[in-house]
Amino acid sequence: MKMLAELFTMAPGNKDHQVATRCAIGVFVPLITLVLLDRLDLAVFASFGAFTGIYGRNQPHATRFFLQVRAGSLMLLVMLLAALTARAGVAFAVPAADMVWLQVFATTVVAGGCSLIVAWWRLRPAGSLFHIFAFAAIASIPNQPPLWQGMLVAGLTVAFSLLIGMSSRAVRSRRTPWVWPHSVPLTRAEERAALLESIGYIVAAGLAGTLATLAGERLGFGHNYWAMVAAVVPLVGHSTRHRVRRGVQRIVGTAIGLVLLAGILLLQPAPWQTVLVIAACQFGAEMFIARQYVLAQIFVTPLALISTLLVVPASPGILLRDRILETLIGAAVGIAVVLAPTVWRRLRAPQPPQAARSAHPS
Template structure:
């Protein structure tokens, strides 16, 4: 074991290791999700483009980013979550346009500084909200993109309401498409994820918070764990589909609140990543402004993309992914802009890029950046045309600046609360396991579903807390053997609870 002055250096080297940055993940339902996202953008933007207002179609497209959230949410929760996201996306666009009309960041330094500050505050707020709601993926970055694009465009007071309405329309279309499948196949998402668990094609803890673990256990008869925490000899049970759909939805509705419950009371844990986001985007945007970079808000967006992570290690991975993806994406954008496409053609290309973005981003964020980069450039060119070489140069310089400053910010702001969270999660999981054992001994069937849901929430929180703390510079004082034993005990108890129920 390393001791003395070498131990901090080893932790720093481990945290900044880009290992895993190029790994590809298996994703279920990626094609249907990508088609839905592209359709939402097309339905939102094409009417404006066909009437000769392609520049205004940008704001409808920003609203349609709503569909990027809630990829794996069950329909019952997706309806509520995406409604809130739609409101947030509309507010970001409306607030951005209002700021552009009032501060006029293009015309004076004071307005530009105010816009940088506002962008940083929006970034931090979006990060905090997405983490609290356990919304992964591009999450806060897309909210920030909507605000930044709107805030850095040319606008007058008369533009605020029309552009906000366009964003609201795009968000409404995205929401409607995202929940349309409920009337046809209300349990599609739950059953697909149940099959994924049984097939051991994913790490269970990564998806259970959004999918109501007790429901999946009820569907599949057991919880399939990649590390065989549940005895394979006891892994038999009813096949997916054996549970009545009405009962399934009712159980999911009751369990969802319990499974996501540990997010409450973690304000201190959530504040540090949000603070990193505020500082990183603020410093990046301010530095780009001081250096006179055109489209300097792209530096803030690059910083936000790196800092929209769970710890220093994932921030380092995002930095590698962002850099490599941006290089390829800029070449793609340069090829498209060199053809000098008409506005209608630009809209169609952006829709196509949205399809590829949503199809690959869950597999690897770097692949997503390959398509996100030209999409951002084309959106900017659509709203305010500029020479292709200027756009590409601004994007390249801003990306380098944003990524470098984001990494520095991630290292400068030490997240010691992540270690505390892991320690508390281990204790909470032990308490939940003891209560589950007591309930099994008492034999009171009425309390078993509640005990089961609370134990599921505790073990999910334990895995998430440990993953977050493991990539920080401040280590958690948790014995890995003790943690593994606690997880194994919890999953064995969950298996017993299902069989008893």
């Protein structure tokens, strides 16, 4: 019962509405602009560029700007590498089946590498979940838009997010002193923890991607990168119990979110209405992501899938099925990776004398 209660415990708020408003505006304006220009093929670049706004949540303005510049630069690099990976597959005529495995391998490298960079730069949220999502989603788009156009949209969206992040400086009462932060190098213990965490990301993302791809080939479902994203969710947390709980919350929140998504899709919203839904879901996700992960996932699920539908139309039923199956695979892998060190230590621990005598009677 205690574990069940913890799944739905609500942490106290901390100006979450301010962050949620900034993030909602940061994604709405670029997407509605693309709708008006009839260029929804570029929407994925705007969506991921807007992730810049989630960093530096309640930091002073100078620190927030510093962190968001770093976060936006890293996201731009990830999107560029993803687009180049997709083009390399076409240029070298890589068969579709082999391309899927190339994407799993490349996404796994991104998972480990970005985890290290995020730790080195002390970015929050920690980990490489957003980078895994961005890289795999863009690399898997079959018909890539012109590279310069995609990166231009991404760059402008990042710049707009930076502007939104600084917008409250226009209000004198909200303005914070402009003190440029100093980079604090990681301690030896922090370096070791960052390295171990990056290995965990590599193992979780790689294993989840492999299992999801193999299962997809046999059972006929796709979007293996959703499993890779779900697999790294449990890796963020201050204790094993908290990490396992995040994995379970991911499954529960996704299942409820799919019900909400089904209701939205039944309404068959127009593109401009879809953008409004995305902005509303972004607001809801940021309102609860630091307070109640199940509630946040209820908004994240339609946010992710509707954004996918904007760029690559697909059967809603197939998307719903793929999402829950991939989430189950990924969350299970992530929880297993979290529990593995504890299980290994217990197996390696010497048995008490009494237990040893019981196990080996004379």
